[in-house]
Amino acid sequence: xxxxxxxxxxxxxxxxxxxxxxxxxxxxxxxxxxxxxxxxxxxxxxxxxxxxxxxxxxxxxxxxxxxxxxxxxxxxxxxxxxxxxxxxxxxxxxxxxxxxxxxxxxxxxxxxxxxxxxxxxxxxxxxxxxxxxxxxxxxxxxxxxxxxxxxxxxxxxxxxxxxxxxxxxxxxxxxxxxxxxx
Numbered sequence: 001x002x003x004x005x006x007x008x009x010x011x012x013x014x015x016x017x018x019x020x021x022x023x024x025x026x027x028x029x030x031x032x033x034x035x036x037x038x039x040x041x042x043x044x045x046x047x048x049x050x051x052x053x054x055x056x057x058x059x060x061x062x063x064x065x066x067x068x069x070x071x072x073x074x075x076x077x078x079x080x081x082x083x084x085x086x087x088x089x090x091x092x093x094x095x096x097x098x099x100x101x102x103x104x105x106x107x108x109x110x111x112x113x114x115x116x117x118x119x120x121x122x123x124x125x126x127x128x129x130x131x132x133x134x135x136x137x138x139x140x141x142x143x144x145x146x147x148x149x150x151x152x153x154x155x156x157x158x159x160x161x162x163x164x165x166x167x168x169x170x171x172x173x174x175x176x177x178x179x180x181x182x
Contacts, residue, residue, distance in 0.1 A: 003070065004071070006070070008067055009064065009066060010063075010067055012031070012063050013060050014026055014027070014058065014060060014061045015029045015059060015060075016059070017056050018044075019056050023047070024046070024056070025046060026044075026046075026063065027041060027042070028042045028045055028075075028077070042065075042072050045077050046076050046077065047077040047080070048076055048077065058082055058085075060082075061080050063077050063079070063080050064077070064080075065077050065078070084100075085098065085100040085102075091108065094108050094109070095107040101119070103116055103119065
């Protein structure tokens with residue numbers, strides 16, 4: 001009976017993840033404590049996550065498991081953490097979604113920050129992306145029109161080279177040299 005109480009909650013490390021079924025199944029290694037015992041492997045632990053959030057914890061991520069009736073054959077992984085990739089320095093009330101590659105979405109008091117860690121950020125299967133605000137870009141903006149890429153920066157360059165002769169009132173042309181558009 002006392003063994004079952006000691007085994008109600010277990011701590012270990014992820015050694016394998018199967019994310020193909022209705023439940024994510026995890027293989028956990030429990031390191032030996034004390035003397036005379038080896039590490040124990042528990043296979044096919046079900047992992048429960050919050051609705052709307054899911055992940056595949058990397059190998060060596062920490063696990064917290066609740067064993068029903070203290071029996072490790074009926075364990076459920078209820079929490080996982082990966083120390084090496086955990087974002088640090090969040091302020092009270094901040095929330096972050098992150099991965100092991102350094103990509104992170106932070107919800108902060110100052111606003112929402114998206115860090116793509118040098119990779120692309122893609123929006124797919126949307127009928128429209130709407131911004132009810134000013135948009136500021138430090139790089140070029142490229143639109144695809146009829147399968148062809150159109151660069152806003154190149155359009156701006158062409159516009160700046162576009163010139164008209166001076167305009168006079170009526171039907172007559174003005175005189176003098178053409179002036180570049182501002």
